[in-house]
Amino acid sequence: MSFERSIRRSSEEFSSALRDAINARGLSLARLHEMLRSRGNGVSMATLSYWRSGRRRPEGVQSLAAIAEIERLLHLAPGELTARLGATNRTGPVGPNQFPMNEQELERSVRDAFAALGAEYPDTARELTTHSVTDVDAAGNVAHCQTRSIVQSTVGTVSSIPFLELTPGEPTPAPIITAIAGGRIAARYSHPNGEVHGVLFELDSPLAAPDTTIVEWAVDYPPGYPPQRETGHAVAMKCRELLVWTRFHPDAIPDHVTERVDNPQGTTTTTTEIGGRTSVAQIRRGFGPGALSLSWSYDDGR
Structure with missing residues (x-):
C-alpha cells in the first residue's frame, strides 16, 4: 500500500x-x-x-x-x-532554509556549484541526524572524514543531494569524496576560486516527502593538499542532532582547541584546553541553519 x-x-x-x-x-x-x-x-x-x-x-x-x-x-x-x-504526512518543524554562514561571496560560489551539478538551490532535503567523524594524523592534520546522515525530503521527491566541501579564503585542490552507502556519486564540481568542491550524491531510490533514508560518504585528501587543522559540518535547515567528533592520533594531541559556531547572524568562538583528551565530541540538538566546527593548535610550533 x-x-x-x-x-x-x-x-x-x-x-x-x-x-x-x-x-x-x-x-x-x-x-x-x-x-x-x-x-x-x-x-x-x-x-x-x-x-x-x-x-x-x-x-x-x-x-x-x-x-x-x-x-x-x-x-x-x-x-x-x-x-x-497511523503515520503522519508531516515533515515536522522544518524552520527556515538558509545559507548557514554570513558569507555572501561564499554563498554565490555555492550557488554556482549547485547550478553546475544540476541541483536546485536551496536544497529541499534536510539532515535530521548527522554524525561526522574526523581522524587527525600523527602530524596533526586532518587525514580522513566520514559522515553518516539521516536525510528527509521536505518537498516533493528528491533523487539526488549535493554535498560540498568549503574552505573559505583558502583555495585548495579537490578533495577525494566517495560514496559509502545509500547512493553513488553522479557528478563532481570544483569552483574556479578553489574554495568550493562538491559532488552530486544520487540516492539509491527517489525519496518522496516526508520519507527518510540514510546516506554515508567520506572525504580524503590527495598528495599536496594543504594541511588542514579544522573540521566541521554545516546544515541549511534545522537538524535534530548534529555530532562533530574529532579523533586525534596519540602523537598529535593538541594543546588548544577552538570551537566555532557560524550562523546567518554571525560567528561565535570558544577556545579551551583539551585537557588530555584524545578526542573532542561536539553535540548539538535542534541546530541550524549554521556551521559547527573545530580547529586546533600546538605549542611546539608544528
Missing part, C-alpha cells in the same frame, strides 16, 4: 471512530466543543467538524492533545482514537 493510500485509509478510520464515539454518548458537536473549551483546549468548532467528516486529520501537538482530551470526555480507552491515525 502506498504512503498516501495508507494516510487516507487511517484518516477514514479515525473519522468513523470519532463519529461513532460522539453518537454513542449522545453529544452534539457543539456540546463537545463547549466541554473542550471548559478544559482549556481551544480547538475550533470548524476543526472538530473537519475531523468528524474526514476532511482533515489532527496532526499538530495541540490537535493531538485535543484528541487525548476527547478520549477522556467520551469515556474511551487512552489511545483508542489516536492509534487510528
Whole structure:
C-alpha cells in the first residue's frame, strides 16, 4: 500500500471512530466543543467538524492533545482514537532554509556549484541526524572524514543531494569524496576560486516527502593538499542532532582547541584546553541553519 493510500485509509478510520464515539454518548458537536473549551483546549468548532467528516486529520501537538482530551470526555480507552491515525504526512518543524554562514561571496560560489551539478538551490532535503567523524594524523592534520546522515525530503521527491566541501579564503585542490552507502556519486564540481568542491550524491531510490533514508560518504585528501587543522559540518535547515567528533592520533594531541559556531547572524568562538583528551565530541540538538566546527593548535610550533 502506498504512503498516501495508507494516510487516507487511517484518516477514514479515525473519522468513523470519532463519529461513532460522539453518537454513542449522545453529544452534539457543539456540546463537545463547549466541554473542550471548559478544559482549556481551544480547538475550533470548524476543526472538530473537519475531523468528524474526514476532511482533515489532527496532526499538530495541540490537535493531538485535543484528541487525548476527547478520549477522556467520551469515556474511551487512552489511545483508542489516536492509534487510528497511523503515520503522519508531516515533515515536522522544518524552520527556515538558509545559507548557514554570513558569507555572501561564499554563498554565490555555492550557488554556482549547485547550478553546475544540476541541483536546485536551496536544497529541499534536510539532515535530521548527522554524525561526522574526523581522524587527525600523527602530524596533526586532518587525514580522513566520514559522515553518516539521516536525510528527509521536505518537498516533493528528491533523487539526488549535493554535498560540498568549503574552505573559505583558502583555495585548495579537490578533495577525494566517495560514496559509502545509500547512493553513488553522479557528478563532481570544483569552483574556479578553489574554495568550493562538491559532488552530486544520487540516492539509491527517489525519496518522496516526508520519507527518510540514510546516506554515508567520506572525504580524503590527495598528495599536496594543504594541511588542514579544522573540521566541521554545516546544515541549511534545522537538524535534530548534529555530532562533530574529532579523533586525534596519540602523537598529535593538541594543546588548544577552538570551537566555532557560524550562523546567518554571525560567528561565535570558544577556545579551551583539551585537557588530555584524545578526542573532542561536539553535540548539538535542534541546530541550524549554521556551521559547527573545530580547529586546533600546538605549542611546539608544528
